[in-house]
Amino acid sequence: MDTTSSTTPARGRNPRGQGERLRRDIIGTTLRMLNDLGDDEALSLRAVAREVGIAATSVYIHFPDRDALVIAALEQCTHDLVRGLDQAESAPGDPVARLRARLLFLGAWVRDHGGLYKVLHESTLNQRTHLAFKEELAARTTAAVQRCMDAGLAPADDAATVTLDLRAAVHGAVSIRVNEPALALPPLEEQVDRFLIKLVGVRLGESGRPSLGKRA
Amino acid sequence: MDTTSSTTPARGRNPRGQGERLRRDIIGTTLRMLNDLGDDEALSLRAVAREVGIAATSVYIHFPDRDALVIAALEQCTHDLVRGLDQAESAPGDPVARLRARLLFLGAWVRDHGGLYKVLHESTLNQRTHLAFKEELAARTTAAVQRCMDAGLAPADDAATVTLDLRAAVHGAVSIRVNEPALALPPLEEQVDRFLIKLVGVRLGESGRPSLGKRA
DNA sequence: CTCCTAAGTGAACAGCCGTAGCGCTAAGAC
């Protein structure tokens, strides 16, 4: 039935040129486990191999060591996230609505991938290595804020500083919810809207938000 | 010479009624190591014992298991932090200046104790146990914001919501700096001031901040 | 058919961990 279930025991060898399929499986399992653990140091190469259903040594066929495996997984994870964010922002609407869609997509992604968010932003791997692929995230948000200012939908200001504040605030809001899931907090959406209004200076009622209450 | 240095080898037995001194030493070392590691799961009971200069089993005289040791350390850490925050807020000035002093003290504390901040807020221990002693932190900030509103120095609003936003923003700003120390970000102080102005609605120039530039 | 080589295994090394059980030593009561 469920071929994607955990600890899949039956696993055939891949055909001749298809060794890369195991690599994808390993990365996929690594991401699932990192998401469950929320900490890269808690993930063991042997546990990944057990979960995939292969010998621990087979991981070394595709990754030189444990850190390379984690980094490769995080790189793909970031790439997927950036793609999702851009897609969310490409929805129709003015720049404010699109910036809002970007932030809300991030909020939803973190709700569904809290562990990965923790690994990406809080892991001690950040201090050991650079993870250059993460830089795209900040840059694209700044561009989205800049577009709001250029369109006259937000007061002209230093977009970099405004975005830094906005990102810090959203990051904090999201981080609290991920790290203290027991706390009963008001919906993230409302908080993001307040940040957009107070930190960026947009007016939401007439721009992108479904006018009042839920649309339709 | 330096009796507080790492891996102190010489360690005499405590006199009869003074067994609690070892407990304090263990907690102190645990806090130092947690601060260095920034992750509670990375701390081993054996490493603490090595650092203190005692046998690993001697830790069990004062703490039932490893988690209890970490929790006891975090409880004292939180208690000290709350005391420091209250002391910073007790400085002379109007409620806005005192709220600002509280936030800036937190910022300085996190700069100096980044690892402990990470353990307190990001540790997976938060999901396993409740750590009730942390609740005081939020409550006292809300009270400080409420005082600003009561004094007419901030627009009257729901203090709980405003504080949630302020805390999220400051938490995010601080968290980014702790987790990405390589990033060259503008001073936290300026960012906190913007949050106070934009999120709480205070006017800083005439209230608490050293008028323009540095005082004197 | 044979042979090569991609794909993957098994066993082992050296090291870490939490913690249970038992043993020792010296400070203080008497």
Next chain:
DNA sequence: GTCTTAGCGCTACGGCTGTTCACTTAGGAG
């Protein structure tokens, strides 16, 4: 001086880890 006991150390068990080396198996070329 004796005896109790607080304060601590030693040894060991079972389990986990990353990594290496030698090994096997099977699919496709010739």
